[in-house]
Structure formats: C-alpha cells, structure tokens
Amino acid sequence: MKVAELPVFAGKPLQAYRLVNSKFPPIALFEDVADADEFDVLFEIQALVNPRLKNEVGQLELIPRSEIPFGIPGCSYATAPFTHVNPAGSRFSDGSFGVLYLADSMETALAEVRYHQSLYWSKVPSLNYERFVFRGLTCTFGDAGMKDAATLPTHDPIYAPDDYSQSRVLGREIRKARCPGLRYHSVRLPGSLCWALMTPKPVSSIIQSAHYEMVWNGQITSVSQISEA
DSSP states (O other): OOGGGSOBOOOOEEEEEEEEETTSOOOHHHHSOSSHHHHHHHHHHHHHHOTTHHHHHOOGGGSOGGGSOTTSTTHHHHHHHHHSOOTTOBTTBOSSSOOEEEESSHHHHHHHHHHHHHHHHTTSTTOOOEEEEEEEEEEEEEOTTOEEGGGSOTTSGGGOSSOOHHHHHHHHHHHHTTOOEEEEEOSSSTTOEEEEESOSTTEEEEEEEEEEEEEESSSEEEEEEEEEO
16 A cells, blocks of 8 residues: 555544653653754753753654644653654554654553553563553644545554554655654554654644553553543
C-alpha cells in the first residue's frame, strides 16, 4: 500500500489519550519558553550550569525547531517522543526517528501499554514483583493532512501482532512524504483506533489527567487508576 493511496483527512480537532511512565518528568525547558528563539537562548544559558540538561532534553537534532509546538500546554509531553527515541523502534518506526502514539480512549491506551510492558518485563530475569505508575495524558490535536490506514482491513500486514516489518515500511513512507501522521486500528484492543503522529506540530494541548498503576507479579495482574490530576 502506497501512502498516496490512503485517504487523507481534511482536518478537525480531535481528543486522544496517552500514557507515559511517571519516572520521566516533564522537561521544564520546553514549558518555560514561547518560541524557538527563547528556547535557544535559555538552553545555552542553562547548559552552562546544568550538565544534565542535554540528557533531559534529549537529541534535539532529531526534530527541527519549527516543528516543536512552543507555548502550548504540555509542550514537553508532545515533543519528548521525538527527542528521546526508543532505539528498538516501534510499530511505525525502525528506531531512527520518534513517533507520538495516541489512542481513542484511555482504555485503548492502557491496553496498548499493558501489552508492551508485559513483553518488556517478561524478559527481565528474577523480577518477581514490581509496580509501575503511569501518567495519563489527554491530548487535543488536529488531523489535517493525516492519512487513514484504518481503511485497511485488520488482516493487512501492517497490523501483524509482532512483526513490524511492513508497518515500518509504511512509517518510513509517511515520514518521507512529510505527512503529519496516520490513523490506524489498535492491535491490542480490537475495534478501537490509534494515531501515529510523525511530528508534534498538530498538537494544541497535552495535559495530565490521572495516574494509573500496573502491578507485575510474573505478569501484569492488575491495572487501576490511583489518582486524578
């Protein structure tokens, strides 16, 4: 399936959801400035006195300043996936670039994260019990110019449960075409939808809404909301 063959959205505001591990705090520098010029000045000043700043901000060279939505509520939440890239990759990325994944409901976001957390922690030897706390985020964004991969059937190779080879080809094509993202079927909660944003630019707000806890005891045995924002 070529990117050009997928339907494109005309553009409307949408609300979606995301989970991030609470051990990763918001990046204050992104929240403290209103534009790229202010960011560069403040970054230079703080870098002189804070040797950890570059680790906190991540790989800024992976995203053009013009794509960072400075001034919005939750700018760091929108930008972090593009400067702190998982080298192991994801469904639509081979690990060389970031993707902001969003879900149509918190239930969908929890199902997606639960699956991937289970897969990761099952490979850690001697981990008998642990609890993980996640921030629930509510995101408002526009889908103008995004492609609709949800028009493809769920048996299409891009939806293979554990083989990301074809979905990564699509992800590279989407990014090469400078398309802002795509909508697709959730693989972990059938009947639900997700979005893969290739840039944070369409995001107008992304704020914390609640905290959720996952308990590991050889497998994830419970998922529960433990607080509201």
